[in-house]
Amino acid sequence: MKRYEAVVVGAGPAGMTAAVYLARFGIKTALAEQLSPGGLLLQTCEVENYPGFPKGIKGYELADLFSDQLESYANLTRVQGEISELKIDGERKLLHVDEDWLEADSVVICSGVRHRKLGLPNEDRLLGRGISHCAMCDGNFFRGQVVGVAGGGNSAVEEALHLTKIVSKVHLIHRRNSFRAVPLYVDRLKSVKNVVFEMCTVISALHGEKELEGVSLKRLDTGNEEFLPLNGLFVFVGFEPLSRFLPAEIARDEQGFVITDTEMRTNLPGVFAAGDIRSKLCRQIITAAGEGATAANAVNSYLEHAHG
Numbered sequence: 208m209k210r211y212e213a214v215v216v217g218a219g220p221a222g223m224t225a226a227v228y229l230a231r232f233g234i235k236t237a238l239a240e241q242l243s244p245g246g247l248l249l250q251t252c253e254v255e256n257y258p259g260f261p262k263g264i265k266g267y268e269l270a271d272l273f274s275d276q277l278e279s280y281a282n283l284t285r286v287q288g289e290i291s292e293l294k295i296d297g298e299r300k301l302l303h304v305d306e307d308w309l310e311a312d313s314v315v316i317c318s319g320v321r322h323r324k325l326g327l328p329n330e331d332r333l334l335g336r337g338i339s340h341c342a343m344c345d346g347n348f349f350r351g352q353v354v355g356v357a358g359g360g361n362s363a364v365e366e367a368l369h370l371t372k373i374v375s376k377v378h379l380i381h382r383r384n385s386f387r388a389v390p391l392y393v394d395r396l397k398s399v400k401n402v403v404f405e406m407c408t409v410i411s412a413l414h415g416e417k418e419l420e421g422v423s424l425k426r427l428d429t430g431n432e433e434f435l436p437l438n439g440l441f442v443f444v445g446f447e448p449l450s451r452f453l454p455a456e457i458a459r460d461e462q463g464f465v466i467t468d469t470e471m472r473t474n475l476p477g478v479f480a481a482g483d484i485r486s487k488l489c490r491q492i493i494t495a496a497g498e499g500a501t502a503a504n505a506v507n508s509y510l511e512h513a514h515g
């Protein structure tokens with residue numbers, strides 16, 4: 208069993224920032240990631256609001272920059288694999304990864320979120336067969352075709368904008384009459400010709416055997432239902448925390464997001480959380496990175512006290 212002073216779970220913006228700060232404190236750290244480093248940055252086409260990049264930057268380029276910054280620290284180990292369990296044994300924290308266990312004095316949970324599903328029959332079967340949660344990854348499969356985007360927040364509107372440059376038409380399907388997304392993106396989308404706004408409308412059924420062929424739209428104002436043929440459907444209807452590996456005793460809000468104080472401390476001594484996994488309102492790259500730095504600082508204080 209390998210032993211570390213700190214283990215960071217998840218190499219998105221929060222985890223990679225926490226890891227840089229921990230390494231620079233001289234703390235023996237492991238950063239565990241189940242996929243490639245970057246987290247949701249890898250699903251983001253253009254990042255326009257990260258300070259220092261006035262012309263914007265592609266999500267995957269920013270992910271590479273975050274990741275490259277970790278390379279020079281000898282006290283930082285990168286562990287490839289999914290943390291499937293976190294056990295708290297007094298001061299010791301044990302993390303199960305593949306067939307192995309890591310032992311740690313402290314843990315920073317930066318596991319982020321995953322896209323919420325619509326919750327309709329056939330959804331799982333059609334995922335990857337017309338249904339996607341990533342315009343960046345899958346948009347090109349629908350070049351010149353007609354797609355739907357479900358949702359009304361920043362992700363939905365930003366990704367719809369990206370898709371308008373690739374596909375022939377985007378139907379933006381949103382159950383409310385107004386958007387939660389920032390007005391800048393909404394105005395930009397409204398100025399694009401190949402977008403049809405399907406407001407006060409929900410998707411009530413998904414159609415297609417081998418692949419998606421279309422959806423049933425239900426108009427909430429009239430109750431009318433109609434079939435809309437679609438080649439693809441991009442779903443951005445919110446997020447749920449990636450928290451299956453966490454112990455029951457860790458405090459969470461009613462949606463399962465981890466509760467911390469302003470120093471990123473959870474209710475369990477030596478266990479910290481940062482980024483989208485936290486119970487909070489603003490889920491962005493800059494907030495995730497900032498919380499990663501704060502968490503590392505709190506880990507450093509915790510270890511100083513724990514080790515006398």
Ligand SMILES: Cc1cc2nc3c(=O)[nH]c(=O)nc-3n(C[C@H](O)[C@H](O)[C@H](O)COP(=O)(O)OP(=O)(O)OC[C@H]3O[C@@H](n4cnc5c(N)ncnc54)[C@H](O)[C@@H]3O)c2cc1C
Pocket residue numbers: 216217218219220221222239240241242243244245246247248250251252253254255256257288289290291317318319320362365366449452481482483484490491492493495
């Ligand atoms: C489509 C889209 C567009 C966006 N656009 C913007 C934008 O323009 N500007 C902006 O500021 N924000 C944007 N965001 C939000 C931003 O991407 C997130 O707020 C940010 O990535 C959160 O960082 P994080 O490190 O908390 O989590 P994530 O980026 O989700 O990273 C979490 C990482 O943890 C890993 N992980 C999870 N569980 C485990 C486990 N058990 N074991 C090991 N690894 C694990 C995951 O694989 C992932 O790599 C966008 C999000 C989406 C979906």
